[in-house]
Amino acid sequence: MNPRGNADVETRIETFQIGSFVSAGDGKDAITVSGVEKTFGWRGRAFKALDGLSLGVPQGCVYGLLGPNGAGKSTLLRIIAGLVRPDRGSVSIFGENACRESRRRLGMLIEAPAFYPFLTAREHLEMFARMSETITMVEPILRRVGIGYAADKKVSAFSLGMKQRLGIGCALVARPDALVLDEPTNGLDPDGILEIRSLIVELAQRDGITVLLSSHLLDEVERICDRVAILRNGRMSAQGRVDDLLDSQARFWLNVDFPQVVLERLASQADAGDGGVYVRIGRDDAPELIRMLANANIRIFEAKWIKPDLESVFLSETRREIQ
Template sequence: MKETMKKTAIFTDNLTKSFSRKEVIREFCLSVERGSIYGLLGKNGAGKTTLFKLLLGFLRPNSGIASVLGMDSLKDNCEILRHTGSLIGAPTFYEHLSAVENLRIHLAYMGLEDIEIDPMLKRVGLPAPGPQPVREFSLGMRQRLAIARAVIHRPEVLILDEPVNGLDPGGMRQMRMLFCQLAREEGVTILLSSHLLSEVGQVADRIGVIVDGRLALEMDTDKLREIHKDDMEDFLIEIMEGGERSDTSDYFRN
């Protein structure tokens, strides 16, 4: 068990969260290997964002376990935040400050003021925004800055909710390359959510589908692509919509 946990970056067991007696996350069990990219697919309202907030300790579960890097998401919340980068919901910034100034404040908060900022801005496609205040940024520029902020302090784990939202096709491709580089070359574990099947399929090592707060399907991407080489998108959409497939039970957690 201890050896398994060493290889696991993100773990939940029977995790449940309710709001006003409505279960939003239901008996959710998840295990994400260190250094891998896990893509979580689901419709709007399926529970993706709630799950991420539970993992980071922003919400208290009704029952079950959530841990990141072997640390309890509630008890060790502050320590987890030191080792993770996240993007959940619409990013907020100091609107009157520049990209560099926003990142400088973030690094100061993390106690890492010696990290160079310009290389990271270039890495996410914001090579020289200069003194321009963030309030003048386009949606795509704001998203790039949010990803830079999530990554710049060199986290071990990234938890990203719809990270390519607002990006054009070129920006999406650039982020795909960045995520793959972070995982393959730097050993960063990435858990990302999306409703864009093509984006998840191109970067994720493993794909999970969340439906009404439950993990309805989970499989290695290569195996999923092999089994459903002609109808992968249709298959996943049907699962996301809550449809039942006679073959689903054979693939769950394979």
């Protein structure tokens, strides 16, 4: 056997995509959830974890699943993974009903990864790779998830962050078309979070892999996700592109010489704040408002749109009443 030849093969594998070259531009969803319901318990102790939930995860995007504890995120991921059966509704994966065969196109890391403590990282990856006949992916994956230096250490000596990286590696080794990740940065230090963030973005942008992830780190979600869904009490509270959700709650702020006059004139449309006046208007109405204030001899020192962060949108959606 030619050692140099093996090295060349590994280099080529690492250069090419991990996924199966699924087109991200054909407008189809990688994962579709339709009217899914799930209740746990019985009679007086019954708890509805999911209540008619529907969502679509477009191919090639990073899709964030958000919600407070008990919102139904983990239940939904388990249903997608086939670990829990829904009471009603359906799940499809790349246009096919979710079943054992279609789920082979998913790489999944649900909750905390569990490993055999007496096996090494390399042995774990080789075990999964043999099942999918992708043994040549082991070395590239070890390097890509940042644990190549510890490949031959027993997992019993791994930190939580190292186990998290190995879990993502096990999800990638079969060359999936989509990843389902439950809290992928759990237990990582700031540098580790940055590395995993970069990896997830690269997987979507370079490899065309769809990523569905849940997280409580809203700042990280805002940085890496193209789209998000915010769940509350098993229902959809809000969903869409991150930029669109932030724009929808942007507020127009004015610094004027007579703020009280503006507050009185605009009544329910305005609130005092940050040394000025926040006005609830659409972007198309802003020029007319400025003209009206100028005609009223109100001097405007500053006017700008202030976009909230994802945390503000999350709190607004999860605290409001669901109709």
